[in-house]
Amino acid sequence: MRGPASRHFSTCGICGRRADGIGYAPEGRMPAVWVCNDCGPGRARRAARMRDFDLYERKAFALAAQRAGQFLDTIGKTDLACLSPEEYEAFLKTFQTHFVEEIRRLVEPA
Template sequence: MRPPASRHFATCGICQRRADGIGYAPEGRMPAVWVCNECGPERARQATRLRAFDAVERQAFRIAARRAGEFLDTIGKTDFALLTREEYEGFLGAFQAHFVTEIRRLVEGEAIG
C-alpha cells in the first residue's frame, strides 16, 4: 500500500507525464503529490486516499499493454525486431495514451467505489 507513484515535482504522481506545478499535500503535510493539469488536485486527493494505488497502477498497465498490442495487430506485426522506428514509436505512443486514460479512469472509479 503506497500513495501515488511519484512525489517528484517534475513528474505527475498519477499518470507519470510532466507535472505542471500543481501539488496536493495529503492532510496539508509535505511532501506534496505533484500532478499535471489534466490529472489535477482533485484526482491527486482521490489517489492519495486509495488503499492500493499499486494495484490500480498495475491494472492500468495491463489494459494499456493489451490496447497497445491491438495497435500491433492493426499493422500486422508482433515481432519488435521487425518494427520500423515509426511503428515502434506508434506502439509506445499507444501504450502511453491508453495508460494515461486508464489510470485516470481507475483513480476516479476506485475513489468512488
C-alpha cells in the first residue's frame, strides 16, 4: 500500500511536476501530499486516500506510452535513434502531456 508518488514539498505528488506550495495532510498528520495548482487540493485529498497509487501511475504510464507510440506512427519512425532532436523532444512532450492528463483524470475527485 503506497500513497502518492511524492510527498516532497517541491514535487507534485500526483503529476510529478513542480509543486506550488499546496499541501494536504490526511487527518492533519504529516507528511503532506504536495501538489501543483493544476492538480489542486481536491485531487490531493483523493490521492492521499488511495490504497495503491502505483496502480494509477501504471495505468497513466501505459496510456501515455500508447499515445507516444501513436506520435511515432504519425511521423513514420519507430527507432528512437533515428529521430531528430526536434522529433525526440516532441515524442517526450507527447508522453509527458498524456501522462499528466491521465493521472489527473484518474485522481479526479468524485
